[in-house]
Amino acid sequence: MSDTATITDARLSFVRDRPFDPLPPPLVHSGAIGWLLQNLFSSFTNILLTVSCVAMVVWLLPPLIEFLIFDAVWDGSSRADCIVTPQRPAVGACWAFVIERLGFFTYGFYPIEERWRVDVFFVLLAFGIGWMTWLDAPRRGLGMIYFFAVMPVLSFFLLVGLPAIGLQAVSTAQWGGVLVTIVVSAVGIVVSLPLGVLLALGRRSKMPVVRMSSVIFIEVVRGVPLITVLFMASVMLPLFVPESLTPDKLLRALVGVALFAAAYMAEVVRAGLQAIPRGQYEAAMAVGLSYWQAMRLIVLPQALKVTLPNIVNTFIGLFKDTTLVFIVGIFDFLKTIEAARGDVNWATPVTSVTGYAFAAMFYFVFCYAMSRYARYVEHRLRAGDRR
Amino acid sequence: MSAVDTGRSRTALIYNPRIRGFVYQALLCAAIAFLAWGAISNAIDNLARAKIASGFGFWHNTAGFDISQTLIEYSTTSTYGRAFWVGLLNTLLVAGLGIVLATVLGFIIGIARLSTNWLVARLAGVYVELIRNLPLLLQLLFWYNAVLKVLPEVRDSFLVPGGGLLNNRGLFLPQPVFHERFLAVAAALAVAIVLAVAYRVFAKRRQMRTGQPAPVLIVAAAMVIGLPLAALIVTGFPVDFTYPERGRFNVRGGIEVLPEFMALLFGLVIYTAAFIAEVVRAGIQAVAKGQAEAAYSLGLRPGPTLRLVVMPQAMRVIVPPLTSQYLNLTKNSSLAVAIGYPDLVQIFTGTVLNQTGQAIEVVVITMAVYLTISLVTSLLMNLYNRRVSLAER
Structure with a gap:
């Protein structure tokens, strides 16, 4: 050893005693250029794809932004503000129209001095949804009671009216816009979840009559379009009840939507139930719990948790499907847009597109938020599995 | 005891x-x-x-209304039963075409979402997120009212290459008129298809036996295109076209494609394709990464890897949810009623129900039709599913 050391010291002093500093990685493999080369220009096909994509974005995006923002008309009171004039050669979205009609889009024909009741309803609902969706919220059991029992009853009297305590009655024919869209989806959610759980349990029941009736209901409803279910509710239902009890138009649509959603919810819940190992059922039976106790305390809490992302995804579908009540003549949000866009006072070439753009933003915000939430829950559940 | x-x-x-x-x-x-x-x-x-008749006697009564698109003969003197068949065929037409186009678009976008090209993957992602989160009805109304209905009037029609016209009354295409000698061309096409299939079987057998691949696609394409073309030339192009002509307010001649039909087809295809894309993406991601890596290490290029290694395995995961997307498309075609395309729901649950008032019979028949379509589609897709899942042991 000492021999080598002396050699190094004495005669091979030109040999480096420490390694070179590493060179920076070549530019084509690192940094922005490397990323570009790897992700966008790695081959001839890729270059072609990238160029055509860029062309498409350049072709679509600037006109869209110009239309929605820079050329848009933000204030005005009639069509005159939104038509092409020599001073204003390019007219984009006519937001003035949306702003003026915002009340109509939100409340429909709900009496103006009673609109605060709708606002209170929105707050009650938002509170309930917040409680249910915040997974670490305190007293979630209580929240469940609030959401599925207290809130529906309160909202019903709030919106329909209760003359005894000074809330004047408002006919459902006067409801409209976002209010109806939210009411239909909220009723769909509040009714379809418990009903769907019952149907799912029924489908897995050992009793043949219960199982067959659940299967027939679920499969028939899932096999037909929502429109036919709505038509059934709106034209057949009145025939099946005594004439004096004929339900009003909105209620009929609500029945249709709730039954339809329940069938889909049942399948989602069933998938959750199937994901729970048999041992859980057997353990619950072994400690002497009855069927309903076992379901309520052991099985359903786990099954619903596993399947929560799917439940939220079903709600997204339900929320989008509420637009179909428009076809059986109910003034939901989309219908108010359709009605307002035909208004002579605002008849311009851009009114329709503006109305649809506004509706699109409304639905997109809600649906996208829900789908992000579903993904967050899924991620959280998977984190639990990884431990 | x-x-x-x-x-x-x-x-x-x-x-x-x-x-x-x-x-x-x-x-x-x-x-x-x-x-x-x-x-x-x-x-x-x-x-x-309410003095409403019951039973199915109305089936043979005269309908007395007109329908804007009929695939079979129909007039105002036809019966309600005839109107039912017209509506059903219109539904099947839009659903069938929609399924084919949505599958193609959906697979392209689903594969694009997993592209290594960042921009392509991002754009596909934006498409899927945007389309999936908007109600179909809104999209249909947009296509119909904001795009197709604001096209120019008849006299300012856009000219479609090849002699077609596009205006706010729809798309008008040249209508081919076949002469008798055209039968020879049709026969040539039939022969070519048979030959192509036979060649494919032969090529596959030979590849199984000797390992030598054969250019099936090119040969088959050459046969299917070449033979009829040769027949066309030999018989001296026995086909004429009647071109649509612009009148002052209307178009005469040609094949008319209703704007309602186009809007419904666009809407259904674009909407369903977004869902199919997600199904395809999930299916491809379910195939173990090692499969593609093994294919690359054997020297397969990305295209053949996807076609020969990844897709056949992904199909097993893809087919069941794809079936339910097809069923959704068929059921969603009933939204035609909102834009006035004469499908089953619009004709039967709309006009016929209003005229006869026989709600129970009409709604039950309509539901039975959709249930049958659902069951038949599931059956067919289950058969296909059994075929693709056979390789699994």
Whole structure:
């Protein structure tokens, strides 16, 4: 050893005693250029794809932004503000129209001095949804009671009216816009979840009559379009009840939507139930719990948790499907847009597109938020599995 | 069993699960029977009061309304039964075309979402997120009212290359008129298809035996295109076109494609393709990464890897949810009623129901049709599914 050391010291002093500093990685493999080369220009096909994509974005995006923002008309009171004039050669979205009609889009024909009741309803609902969706919220059991029992009853009297305590009655024919869209989806959610759980349990029941009736209901409803279910509710239902009890138009649509959603919810819940190992059922039976106790305390809490992302995804579908009540003549949000866009006072070439753009933003915000939430829950559940 | 046991079980009769089961089921039957009886007796009362006929006698009555798109012969003097078939065929037409186009678009976008090209993947992602989160009805109304209805009037029609016209009354395409000699061309096409299939079978057998691949696609394409083309030239192009002509307010001649049809088809294809893209992406991601890596290390290029290694395995995961997307598309085609395309729901649950007032019969028939379509589609897709999942042991 000492021999080598002396050699190094004495005669091979030109040999480096420490390694070179590493060179920076070549530019084509690192940094922005490397990323570009790897992700966008790695081959001839890729270059072609990238160029055509860029062309498409350049072709679509600037006109869209110009239309929605820079050329848009933000204030005005009639069509005159939104038509092409020599001073204003390019007219984009006519937001003035949306702003003026915002009340109509939100409340429909709900009496103006009673609109605060709708606002209170929105707050009650938002509170309930917040409680249910915040997974670490305190007293979630209580929240469940609030959401599925207290809130529906309160909202019903709030919106329909209760003359005894000074809330004047408002006919459902006067409801409209976002209010109806939210009411239909909220009723769909509040009714379809418990009903769907019952149907799912029924489908897995050992009793043949219960199982067959659940299967027939679920499969028939899932096999037909929502429109036919709505038509059934709106034209057949009145025939099946005594004439004096004929339900009003909105209620009929609500029945249709709730039954339809329940069938889909049942399948989602069933998938959750199937994901729970048999041992859980057997353990619950072994400690002497009855069927309903076992379901309520052991099985359903786990099954619903596993399947929560799917439940939220079903709600997204339900929320989008509420637009179909428009076809059986109910003034939901989309219908108010359709009605307002035909208004002579605002008849311009851009009114329709503006109305649809506004509706699109409304639905997109809600649906996208829900789908992000579903993904967050899924991620959280998977984190639990990884431990 | 001892006497004591029987005695105990008799006292605990209400705790016996079998007995309880019977009681619950009897109660459920009674409840359903009671509801059904109430509904039927009310319906009989209400129908009698409103003087509405019942039964399916209306099927043979004269309809007396016109339909804007008919695939089979139909006039105002036809029966309601005939109108039903017209509507059903229109539904099947838009659903069939929609399924084919949505599958193509959906697979392209689903694969694009997993592209290594960042921009392509991002754009596909934006498409999927945007389209999936907007109601289909809104999209249909947009296509119909904001795009197709604001096209120019007839006299300012856009000219479609090849002699077509596009205006706010729809798309008008040249209509081919075939002469008798055209039969030879059709026969040549049939022969070419048979030959192509036979060649494919032969090529596959040979590859199995010797390992030598054959250019099936090119040869088959050459046959299917070449033979009819040769026949066309030999017989001297026995086909004429009647071109649509612009009148002042209307278009004469040619094949008319209604704007309602185009809007419905666009809407359904674009909407369903977003869902199919997600199904395809999930299917591809379910295939283990090692499969593609093994294919690359054997020297396969990305295209053949996807086609020969990844996709056949992904199809097993893809087919069941793809089936339900097809069914959704078919069911969603009933939204035609919102833009006035004469499909089954628009004609039957709309016009026929309004004219006859026979709600129960009409709604039941319509539901039965959709149920049948659903069942048949599931059956076919299950058969296909069995074929693609065979390789799994």
